Amino acid sequence: MPPTLDTLPAELLAHILQYADIYNPDATPFHPLQCLAATTHCLRDAAEEVSRLMLNKHAKLTKFPRTVIYRAKWLRWLNTSCWFCKKTSQRKAIFQDEERGPTCCAKCDRAQFPKMTMTEAIANHGLSKLDLFTPNRLLDLPTLTNGEYFVMGNFSTMLSKPDVLARKAYIHGLLGEKAKDEGYLRRRAAAHERIIKHMNARVQHGRVHERTSFIDPVDTSKTTASMRTPEGRANYVTEHLRRERAALGM
Ligand SMILES: [Zn+2]
Numbered sequence: 001m002p003p004t005l006d007t008l009p010a011e012l013l014a015h016i017l018q019y020a021d022i023y024n025p026d027a028t029p030f031h032p033l034q035c036l037a038a039t040t041h042c043l044r045d046a047a048e049e050v051s052r053l054m055l056n057k058h059a060k061l062t063k064f065p066r067t068v069i070y071r072a073k074w075l076r077w078l079n080t081s082c083w084f085c086k087k088t089s090q091r092k093a094i095f096q097d098e099e100r101g102p103t104c105c106a107k108c109d110r111a112q113f114p115k116m117t118m119t120e121a122i123a124n125h126g127l128s129k130l131d132l133f134t135p136n137r138l139l140d141l142p143t144l145t146n147g148e149y150f151v152m153g154n155f156s157t158m159l160s161k162p163d164v165l166a167r168k169a170y171i172h173g174l175l176g177e178k179a180k181d182e183g184y185l186r187r188r189a190a191a192h193e194r195i196i197k198h199m200n201a202r203v204q205h206g207r208v209h210e211r212t213s214f215i216d217p218v219d220t221s222k223t224t225a226s227m228r229t230p231e232g233r234a235n236y237v238t239e240h241l242r243r244e245r246a247a248l249g250m
Contacts, residue, residue, distance in 0.1 A: 014049045014050045017047065020032040078103060082105040083102040083108075084108040084111075089103055089105040093112075094158050116158070117157065118132065118158075121164045125168045126172065127167065127168055127189070128191075128192035129196060129208065130195065130196070130208065130244075131192075133206055136208040137199070144163040146158060146206035147206075159206075192244070194240070195240050198233045
């Protein structure tokens with residue numbers, strides 16, 4: 001298909017437009033640039049671009065500030081304005097992807113991204129860390145939207161409220177009648193804590209990370225038998241994961 005005006009590369013189009021009688025001030029209000037701008041969005045952008053080029057080209061006459069870099073202005077705006085209410089803010093949303101998340105004031109963060117703490121998800125929704133921080137050796141499920149929030153000198157793990165509620169519906173659906181028993185859910189969450197302890201794992205950045213180094217306890221009098229040796233810990237994890245899978249009907 002032959003190229004049309006609006007399929008030409010922007011630089012070529014801007015170059016062509018420089019020959020469109022653009023120096024003629026008497027053409028107003030039917031100046032070629034005004035006519036082009038009224039035709040399509042693409043030609044309006046081209047008319048703007050050629051005007052910018054002309055202002056730069058004749059900067060000595062026009063006194064147009066040649067140092068205006070719109071990319072820098074845009075980036076500055078992105079980093080200093082809440083993307084939702086547009087008020088000045090340098091705070092990043094809690095749910096963000098490696099520092100690239102939106103600039104978001106605290107009020108908009110609450111409104112736009114409903115969330116809850118890990119503690120709340122466990123205590124109020126009958127879930128465990130192994131339910132929430134996936135995938136792990138019990139559940140091969142996607143990672144829930146999460147973020148860490150620095151408050152009172154500590155990092156607090158926050159989870160997306162809709163994600164937690166969807167996970168709750170799924171897990172409790174698998175547990176069936178047992179999910180109606182709050183005592184069972186509490187005991188289940190505590191059992192999962194013990195499995196995590198025997199895995200020598202910790203929750204970090206929304207995942208259960210198993211650490212490879214483990215120092216065997218010197219004073220074994222205060223340690224349960226299953227924690228004392230690598231074999232004991234491995235056997236405990238295998239056996240209790242099997243039980244938990246069975247409870248989920250897996
Ligand atoms: Zn805001």
